[in-house]
Amino acid sequence: MSADACKGKPLIRLEGISKHFGKVRANHDITLDIRAGRIKALLGENGAGKSTLMSVLAGRLQPDAGRILLGGNPVFFRSPRDAHQAGIGMVYQHFMLIDSMSVADNVLLGQEKSLTLNPRDMQRRVAELARRYGLDVDPAAKIGTLSMGERQRVEILKLLCRESRLLIFDEPTAVLTPGEARRLFVSMRSMAEQGKAIVFISHKLPEVLEISDEISILRRGEVVDGFERANVPGEAELARRMLGRDLSLNSGPEAAHVAAPANAPASISRADPAEAVLPGLEEEIPPPVPEPRPMGWLGTDRQLSLEAAIYNRSQRAGENGQPEAEPAVPGDGNLNIEGVKRRGRGKLVAETEPVLALAGVNCRVPDSAGLTDIALSVAKGQILAILGVAGNGQKELVEIICGLRRADSGRVSILGRDVREFHANQPSRGGLGYIPEDRRGSAACPDLNLVDNFLLTTRKLFSRWGIMDYKRARQVTRRVISEHNVQPDDSKVLARALSGGNLQKLIVGRELVRNPRCIVAENPTQGLDVAATEEVWQRLRVARETSGVLLVTGDLNEGLTLADYLAVMYRGRIVDIFSIHNQAKVEQIGLMMAGAIAARQDAYGGQGCAPDPAGD
């Protein structure tokens, strides 16, 4: 069908769309055709303008210039409502659902024709619709009880119910397990076959290659390329065009699903990172990009692919011109003093006591899997990454460690002290640093200035006998602001005025000022741009030299880039803990995240995340 269908009249044509935010040029003169029955992928980095473009199409934003043609006739969308009526619907990343209402209520909200409602009839209609597109979900269930995948299906049903002709998916797989993602793709295909036009926004190359009929690449607000399925170049070429840099990638035999890298090429599984630089790549690696973004491109597309992540590690090793076995970091002296010897990245044969240790921790939480028998330990000099799809107990785990929740049973110790006792009497220096996921909600006071925000966790450093030393606090805040390159660099400005990246830099700086010996970082780079991501990573790497880091992340690449050990969580259990060098395990991460591999049954007791020597 493809050859003919694409010749036909497009369902929707975007013509010369431009959109600016202040000085930022989000979209510039974009022209795009969208056809019925086809899945179009919009590929681009964060900040390339994909979401802005689609918000224009969905009526949430009005373009500064350009027009939208619907079946050849120009239309103007003043609001999402206009777009709805024109048959354009968008599945947002943040679902717009009402937790306390049923699936049928949610789907038919705003769609019900009759004045009165008949719940049974509503459920029947929704069930019918769901069956037609293979979107299996119980129409009587309350949204609050559903998984993320099911909620997404409800979102899609909402659009199908109002007979949208175009469905826009904004990074739909971000919240899904690999299995759910696969089901989504099947449904998407089914929708396309039934005549819907589909736009699929993503920056994950394998997904895009797998599902789309045509691909448009956005870069810096402009469409730089377009391909038909038949003549899509290789993954490496796509990445190059998307990033706009000459960078070649050794793509695997077949693009693996991101989270299920079962068939990652064997060539990169070599243990010694120094030698992991792939043959034939050395010439093509550009000279190291100057600081502060030595490998910024990766941060852009953090979930690009597993290969990329591993490639990145090797690149870094190569960059230093020396194997990472001998880290050239200032804090190194300390490590040697304590009798720590580094053997290969993360191979820290440490005699040091763990800074964080959990054993047999259980916690029951209503409406959630809670935590079951969690055991792990983090020693100084290590980064342990907890991987998993959000909502598998990571939040509860972090809350217990940070003293915000009490475990039902089990032992949690921080720096050798019991967690409750530790938090009741936390040292002002050298304690626990916490970088929360929700930085605006739980790490900052938007309506206070930067000094006050800086003081939030460091207040004890600047007070004596209960009297605050604001003068010194201001000085230190200014120093942190300039050291961490926070913009605007004015300590009097309200935190509200800071962008996410700058706020995160401030928070990271704040947490590090106390020289914590244990750091908990929860999705620290979520939503940040390339430069900020790289800066945060760099800070964590440096911090590792003096502390143990627990990194909770849903981003596989982040885990692979930073961590020494990986733990995968599923339904409140730790499926497995293993070294980053344990290639066999690394390849199974996707399956573990999806729950396809059951939790390791052997006892963790005491040994926690025992480093397995296989990596060397």
Place this chain on the structure above:
Amino acid sequence: MEVEKTFIELLLPYILALAPALAAAVSTGTPILFATLGELVTERGGVLNLGVEGMMMVGSLAAFVICYHTGSPWFGLLCGGAAAMAMSALHGLVCMVFQGSQVVSGLALTIFGVGVANYLGTPYIQQKAEGFTTFSIPLLSSIPLLGRVFFQQDAMVYLSYLLPFLLWFLLRRTRFGLALRASGENPEAVRAAGISPFKMRWASILLGGFLVGLGGAYLALAFMRMWADNLVAGRGWIAVALVIFAFWRPGRAVLGVYLFAGVTAYLFRVQALGVPIPSSIMAMLPYVMTLLVLFVSSLRGKGSGAPADLGNNFKVGD
């Protein structure tokens, strides 16, 4: 045996006091029921309106004054509802358009409403008005005991019997109700569904305000039948508390209101029987009861059943 008998004899008057207490509960409960249901509708739409007390005051004054001059309780009732609706519109204006805090606006509304009603009502103090008259419903009123209690009342009471069912139907079984509830839970989702949550919230504010006004009007036209300073005397706040007690459901609201009114009325009966309860304690009773009501409902966990977006403003426009 002998002891037991005297025991029962002792208790008998108190048991017999239940029936008149129940009848009193219906008439004391009715204004609170209207106000509770009104506030419930408003809160279901996502707007916290703490101005119930002030709205009831203004509603009852308007109803009284109109009825006093025209002699028509029905017209007075309508005006009472409309006056309280105007007050709630003020709340809507401050919160929805001017983005003011819903809590502060509600408090201001109470301070203003109580003040202005007392001020404007000064000339009417101790004046009497022709209020609603009771009539009995054939057949139903002949049910022993309960018939007299429930079916020998005025029209407003009969309306209050129907109202919870009407509201339940409105909220649960109509398109309008679905959108209204959704606006209280997640206005963004409502907007995404192509409905204006702004309009839905306005609807909930105005409808709720009208019902609260009916409660105030009942107080002036059927319960007191005269005007007095501070006529509402905290009933508005009781209604706010009862909404929490009712977990935002009309059915439970009825239960809460009659339980509240019943216990209060019963204790007054008991006092009338000669049990030495100091009058100041009796005067305290409704407030202590309100605290109790609130306490009981908070035992089930913080704000269970509350609309998820209750009390939050959302930006106008975009």
Place this chain on the structure above:
Amino acid sequence: MNGWQLIRRTEPREWGSVAVFATAFAVSLAICALLLQVQGHNGAGGVWLLLKGGFGHVYSYGEILLKAIPIFLCSLGVALCFRLQVWNIGAEGQYVIGTLGGCWFVLNFPGLPAWLVLPGTLAAAMLSGGIWAGLAALLRQRWGMNEIISTLMLNYIGIEILNHLIYGSWRDPAAMNQAVGPYFPPAAVIGRIWDSDFWLKHGVSEGTADFFFQFFGRAHWGVLSCILAGLLCSFLLRKSRLGYEITAAGSNPRAARTAGISYNRLVILVMFLCGALAGLAGFQECSANLERLEPNIVMGYGYTAVVVAWLARLRIMRIALFTLVLAGLRFGVENIEQDLQISHAFANTLEGIILITVLAGQLFNDYKISRKGRPAASGATGGEERGS
């Protein structure tokens, strides 16, 4: 709305807010004029009379000061609670219970040395007020009870307790058929700033005495407690760690909890403080002004304090300013109550209107209003978070 959009300001306004307040007050007075007109008075003339009576005479300063003392103390505490996002509107009840606590001390320890009486009564007043407020705080933090309703109910209950005592065991049999308590011993009475009798006895001429009395009127040494409380509060907020924690927890309770600040502890502490201040205010009013327990100790200062606290948002100087303004307005209303024969409820009406208009006017403080479609002047919100 259509064509217009609101943009949140990232920097607080200074002078703009003065304009907002001024406009809001002007609108409020205009509405009051309208209300006077409705009842057949000359609206503009009435408002003029109100302002002249409230602020226009030398003798009104003393009266303003007299009223300002309890309002200031109460609103200081209430503002602290508001800062923590605790809607304590129970200052009225705490005021009453504090008064009762002080009176209890006076009535029960008659034999105490004179120098101990006043400190003891003040401490008792503060403690009882604090406990009354702490009760609501406990209910809120332990069981999640809505503090707005609970503090309000505790107000009503407190007043009924007052009635119970004053019509019961605390009633002075010597006072014929009035329900009042016995007069306090001199040691428990807070003196006036300008005590004419005292100075007359000490050889000051009657003319001089009257001259000073004009200014100070019935104002009493409770003023000192206001200054002290204001200074302490200012120190607490500006310099102390506790003050910082209150500010931070009030701005974002979740972030504060994450940062290891105990929100529960702060709420209970601040509520106790508020109750203590209100209790102090109540007893001072009772002791200095009435010199015995009377039912008309209940003046609604607690509610005025809520209005002041919200208007001033915990800026101490602003609290002082708004206290004086509202005290003046109250005094002005008392004037026209007599002159025009209107209800005392007019004062509440005025306060309610001021609160509503200022609240609405706050929009212009918190947001910028600009035409839709045009780029926002403050570009700081550009490509943040997932901005693409």
